[in-house]
Amino acid sequence: MLDSLVGALAGLGVLDTSPEMLALFVGFGLVVGVLFGFFGMGGSFLVTPALLMLDYPAPVAVGSGMAFVFGTAVIATLKHHDLGQVDYKLGVIMITGTTIGIEAGRASVYYLESMGLAGGVISVAYVVLLGGVGAMVTRDALTGDGGGGVDHEAADKDLDEYEIPEIAKTIQRTVRIPPMVTLRGDVRVSAWVITAVAFATGVLSGFLGVGGGFIRMPAMIYAIGVPVPVAVGTDLFEIVFSGGLGSYLYGQGGGVNLGIVAPLLFGSALGARVGSAATAVVDSDEIKVYFGGMLLVGSIAVGIGEVGSYLGNSTLELLGLVLVIGAAVVVAAAVLYTTITSLRVTRRTDSRSTAD
Amino acid sequence: MAGLEIPxxxxxxxxxxxVILFEAFVLYAGYGGLERLVGPYLMDLVVGGDSSAR
Structure with a gap:
């Protein structure tokens, strides 16, 4: 019995990973989980670049990143289902578009890999993506717009209180190609708008191995007009299916390494609980500027790693890796420190008022 | 593996x-149970209980 279990695990690649790497993946998963649970995004931004810098082939880095996103989405969907924040009709419509998009992205990775360009092109895409999203989050944090990541106040509102953004109303009025679909929150929109949003974000997911929530969620809110809490829950629900299928396709080509995915998931599931609980104590807007800074540092780090790889300079590659992991560790530590400090202050205040 | 594929x-x-799906379910249930069991104790340990607050 034990022999067959060990044999099955060996066949899936778990035993190929050294204990040091398993510990590194559990720790990195913990950090990534805290960030995902607290900011509502960024769960996979750093995983694929880190794997690329650890010299994993591009299909393994992207495929394992996607399988990690799939596992994370399963856990988060279970939670959002309990909170009644999943629009299953919207999710099912999106699954088709996202799945085709993911497959198109995956085919592009293998095509580039056959030309020996995949690692470089994906790294450059990450530099642009992390830099762009990082700049956007930092700007919003500094100007107090609260953009980037999940708006926890909006997410806690009732669906009746939710107001559809003007741009979504305009799209709903102008694009009326049948079939029209009625979604939760009395949103009526063309199924083609939903499919287009799903396909575009699916390509991104399949190409980079990310969940794509940082683009899909704003797209669902501003292009389709979905209430914020439903956008979060539905995004995760549909990633379970599209990400599951994408992982399956990558897995068929040997692109999913369970020795990477299992420890990452083990750490991130715990981290996500801690990060999610911290949102009840600390306003994420207060430390969002660090999150934006982390993405910008991540962008620079991937750039340094890629230059190191191009020049064959292992020191630069190591520096890039240390910067990516270090930036994530610093921001996750800032989240935990601020949470614990706030809790201690609250508890002292409560104790004093009880004593009085 | 290049080119669009039907699974x-x-x-x-x-x-x-x-296995990944199973691990996700086990972690969801396992960490949930663990949080209920040792969560309050851990909170006291990290944040400091009433005695240390005073």
């Missing part, structure tokens, strides 16, 4: 994805 049945890959 075909592959037991080993299905097992791989099944």
């Amino acid at each position: 075909t049945w592959d037991p080993e890959t299905a097992l791989l994805i099944g």
Whole structure:
């Protein structure tokens, strides 16, 4: 019995990973989980670049990143289902578009890999993506717009209180190609708008191995007009299916390494609980500027790693890796420190008022 | 593996994805149970209980 279990695990690649790497993946998963649970995004931004810098082939880095996103989405969907924040009709419509998009992205990775360009092109895409999203989050944090990541106040509102953004109303009025679909929150929109949003974000997911929530969620809110809490829950629900299928396709080509995915998931599931609980104590807007800074540092780090790889300079590659992991560790530590400090202050205040 | 593909049945890959799905369910239930069991104790330890607050 034990022999067959060990044999099955060996066949899936778990035993190929050294204990040091398993510990590194559990720790990195913990950090990534805290960030995902607290900011509502960024769960996979750093995983694929880190794997690329650890010299994993591009299909393994992207495929394992996607399988990690799939596992994370399963856990988060279970939670959002309990909170009644999943629009299953919207999710099912999106699954088709996202799945085709993911497959198109995956085919592009293998095509580039056959030309020996995949690692470089994906790294450059990450530099642009992390830099762009990082700049956007930092700007919003500094100007107090609260953009980037999940708006926890909006997410806690009732669906009746939710107001559809003007741009979504305009799209709903102008694009009326049948079939029209009625979604939760009395949103009526063309199924083609939903499919287009799903396909575009699916390509991104399949190409980079990310969940794509940082683009899909704003797209669902501003292009389709979905209430914020439903956008979060539905995004995760549909990633379970599209990400599951994408992982399956990558897995068929040997692109999913369970020795990477299992420890990452083990750490991130715990981290996500801690990060999610911290949102009840600390306003994420207060430390969002660090999150934006982390993405910008991540962008620079991937750039340094890629230059190191191009020049064959292992020191630069190591520096890039240390910067990516270090930036994530610093921001996750800032989240935990601020949470614990706030809790201690609250508890002292409560104790004093009880004593009085 | 380049080019668009229609998924075909592959037991080993299905097992791989099944293991990740199973791990996700176990972690959701396991960490949930753990949080209820040791959560309050850990909070007291990290934040400091009433005695240390005073």
